[in-house]
Amino acid sequence: xxxxxxxxxxxxxxxxxxxxxxxxxxxxxxxxxxxxxxxxxxxxxxxxxxxxxxxxxxxxxxxxxxxxxxxxxxxxxxxxxxxxxxxxxxxxxxxxxxxxxxxxxxxxxxxxxxxxxxxxxxxxxxxxxxxxxxxxxxxxxxxxxxxxxxxxxxxxxxxxxxxxxxxxxxxxxxxx
Ligand SMILES: [Zn+2]
Numbered sequence: 001x002x003x004x005x006x007x008x009x010x011x012x013x014x015x016x017x018x019x020x021x022x023x024x025x026x027x028x029x030x031x032x033x034x035x036x037x038x039x040x041x042x043x044x045x046x047x048x049x050x051x052x053x054x055x056x057x058x059x060x061x062x063x064x065x066x067x068x069x070x071x072x073x074x075x076x077x078x079x080x081x082x083x084x085x086x087x088x089x090x091x092x093x094x095x096x097x098x099x100x101x102x103x104x105x106x107x108x109x110x111x112x113x114x115x116x117x118x119x120x121x122x123x124x125x126x127x128x129x130x131x132x133x134x135x136x137x138x139x140x141x142x143x144x145x146x147x148x149x150x151x152x153x154x155x156x157x158x159x160x161x162x163x164x165x166x167x168x169x170x171x172x173x174x175x176x
Contacts, residue, residue, distance in 0.1 A: 063147065067165050072172045079112075079143045079171060086110050115175065117141035122174050129170050133163065143171050 032039035035049045043064070051062050062080070064073050078084055087100040087110040102110040105120045116122055118141050130137040138149045150164045 063164075063168075065161075065164060065168065067161065068168050072168055075172050075175070076147070076168050082112060082144075084112060084115075084175065086112055086115055112143055113141040116143045116146075116171055125170065125174065129166060133166060135163065138167075146171070 033041040033045065036042055036045040047062050047064060063076055082089075087097055087102075089111070091097055091100050100109045102108055102114055102119055107120065108114045108118060110119075114122075117126065126137065135153070135155075138146050140146065140149070146167050147164065150160060150167055153160055153163060155163065
């Protein structure tokens with residue numbers, strides 16, 4: 001045998017040994033999604049896998065609510081990574097701005113907390129939203145935490161879903 005074929009022969013021998021443990025059945029061949037114990041593809045299983053394997057540094061579970069538009073879901077994902085171009089964030093990235101103050105009220109720097117909760121306009125909007133929903137208001141100022149607050153609320157599953165849809169949509173409306 002030529003010396004140059006020796007590695008390939010050794011590799012072939014290893015494969016043949018491995019094939020000995022393979023058991024074939026008479027069942028039809030089929031596709032199996034390895035991320036799910038049932039072997040069926042699902043977006044939820046894929047999303048969970050991405051959260052565990054790829055997005056390890058973010059402790060916010062990726063959300064995808066089928067009752068809100070895709071653009072709002074994507075926006076919420078960006079919020080969870082705190083990747084919105086607020087004036088403070090832009091200045092941190094080196095964008096030259098005259099001021100980082102809120103252009104709406106001028107009463108504070110425009111960061112995520114101000115944009116979504118502390119701004120007078122945002123605060124008034126949330127006040128009306130919570131009054132309309134007849135729920136105790138969220139008292140924090142973190143756009144990520146408000147969605148966790150929805151999850152923890154003592155409501156039925158459907159009411160919690162409505163609360164999540166309204167809060168997600170309100171966050172999206174506030175940034176537009
Ligand atoms: Zn403001």
